[in-house]
Amino acid sequence: GDSVTQMEGPVTLSEEAFLTINCTYTATGYPSLFWYVQYPGEGLQLLLKATKADDKGSNKGFEATYRKETTSFHLEKGSVQVSDSAVYFCALRGNYGGSQGNLIFGKGTKLSVKP
């Protein structure tokens, strides 16, 4: 069935450092891909998405490119801030097969940014 694998955390960075959180997926067909962010004590918020190969999603300085050839959707930010400290979830949504259209999440990667 469909699945998402993202890098294990926690990830600790200094302010203004470059961030990469790796995400790869296994899916039937052509899924849409998402990154969600969860701040402490809150639910998940959609950060960005890409719905077809080579699309780049971007928001709040974060970017991710849908790479079908490597089945990846890595999250990047050029200069992180303390306020970016949160848990980041990669997710996919297929339109048939094992996921039946449901959103499939990775396990989440906790990011801590130190001043």
Added chain:
Amino acid sequence: ETGVTQTPRHLVMGMTNKKSLKCEQHLGHNAMYWYKQSAKKPLELMFVYNFKEQTENNSVPSRFSPECPNSSHLFLHLHTLQPEDSALYLCASSQDSTGQTYGYTFGSGTRLTVV
């Protein structure tokens, strides 16, 4: 405020109590979901409702009973829970349960503690 409202935010209940979690959305979405988020475990999809009809029940114990009276409201009725049911319960909604390009909108969750 995401457009999906969950109440209460926090709930402490004994193992013999009966309580209900409420979720409400006025985004015009037709699909609603319950997720369970436990410490150090992946997000677990519990139930899916599409146009008020339950379309998925992921082997959830019968002590959890969902109810979807209309497309805007979703309840999770709880009775005779166990301490291991303590978790953050997240509600989400989307345009429908099959539209793969749409993400989900999440509420802030109900932090449940079973004592």
